[in-house]
Amino acid sequence: MLKGKRVIVTGASTGIGEQMAYHLARMGAHVLVTARTEAKLQQVNGKLGTHTCTHKHGKANLTSQVVERCRALGAGSARLVSGSMEDMATTRQLVEVAEAELGGLDMLILNHVGKSYFNYFDGDVGHVQKLLNINFLSYVAMTVSALPMLKRSGGSIVVVSSMAGKVGFPFTVPYSATKFALDGFFSSLRQEFSIQSVNVSITLCILGFIDTESAMRAAADVLLMSPAPKEECALEIIKGGTLRQREVYYRYASTKLPLLLRDWAAELLDLLVRQRYRPERLRAA
Numbered sequence: 684m685l686k687g688k689r690v691i692v693t694g695a696s697t698g699i700g701e702q703m704a705y706h707l708a709r710m711g712a713h714v715l716v717t718a719r720t721e722a723k724l725q726q727v728n729g730k731l732g733t734h735t736c737t738h739k740h741g742k743a744n745l746t747s748q749v750v751e752r753c754r755a756l757g758a759g760s761a762r763l764v765s766g767s768m769e770d771m772a773t774t775r776q777l778v779e780v781a782e783a784e785l786g787g788l789d790m791l792i793l794n795h796v797g798k799s800y801f802n803y804f805d806g807d808v809g810h811v812q813k814l815l816n817i818n819f820l821s822y823v824a825m826t827v828s829a830l831p832m833l834k835r836s837g838g839s840i841v842v843v844s845s846m847a848g849k850v851g852f853p854f855t856v857p858y859s860a861t862k863f864a865l866d867g868f869f870s871s872l873r874q875e876f877s878i879q880s881v882n883v884s885i886t887l888c889i890l891g892f893i894d895t896e897s898a899m900r901a902a903a904d905v906l907l908m909s910p911a912p913k914e915e916c917a918l919e920i921i922k923g924g925t926l927r928q929r930e931v932y933y934r935y936a937s938t939k940l941p942l943l944l945r946d947w948a949a950e951l952l953d954l955l956v957r958q959r960y961r962p963e964r965l966r967a968a
């Protein structure tokens with residue numbers, strides 16, 4: 684179903700985003716991947732290719748390792764656009780590149796996430812503001828910019844969120860706030876699309892603990908649960924988006940089932956959540 688489709692994946696230099704790019708490539712999609720750190724995305728084996736920057740130094744001729752691998756895996760085409768999602772101008776430019784180079788868009792996968800701490804809330808309001816810009820406002824801005832193209836193609840928006848965006852988890856206060864905000868914005872927007880018969884689907888993905896490098900580094904010592912594999916997680920997200928599902932739960936049993944408790948026995952769920960943590964293992968702030 685995705686052969687020849689034009690897809691943007693944000694935050695694709697590592698983790699789940701990177702795995703989504705590879706799955707899409709295998710399916711023959713045209714993939715445009717984004718991330719911030721150019722250095723991280725550069726080829727390791729020395730080959731050069733095309734690369735588009737939206738930041739100050741303009742176009743450069745470098746292809747990322749991820750882009751190179753996407754091509755090798757059979758992508759219809761693969762491109763990289765780098766820039767920080769903290770800057771709203773970047774989000775607009777990313778979408779402009781998609782329009783100019785792909786001639787339209789079928790699926791927008793919003794996945795990137797800014798760095799935060801895994802510890803007790805430290806009272807830093809500036810950090811919450813910054814994280815809201817990266818994890819929430821940039822998702823809104825990209826959606827607004829991409830909407831005309833998505834309306835033309837009858838396309839899909841896929842929003843990668845978390846259990847921390849549905850239930851209060853400790854040690855991720857700023858992150859959790861940004862993920863809850865995504866649910867509010869996109870669930871409300873979905874209702875309006877339905878009323879206005881806008882043929883653009885919105886899929887919100889509720890993920891549990893996934894074995895990406897950053898999540899393992901932050902939480903593996905403290906969490907009493909085993910992580911799910913990022914490759915399978917990436918595939919489930921793509922499937923959900925392609926099938927235009929309202930929400931994706933991965934892994935299903937450890938996300939959907941606790942959520943059934945949320946409204947009926949909130950305090951019990953809070954207790955069960957707290958029991959999954961070993962606060963004594965938190966790193967000193």
Ligand code: NAP
Binds near residue numbers: 796798845892
């Ligand atoms: P990850 O490996 O840390 O990847 C984050 C991506 O976002 C990277 O490509 C990073 O690239 C990019 N990024 C970070 N800051 C950015 C910025 N300012 N502007 C543009 N791009 C930026 O994350 P992950 O674990 O795969 O998570 C992917 C998604 O799944 C996130 O939305 C996360 O909330 C969600 N999720 C993950 C888990 C989990 O356990 N892993 C659980 C629930 C939900 P650069 O640093 O190069 O910019």
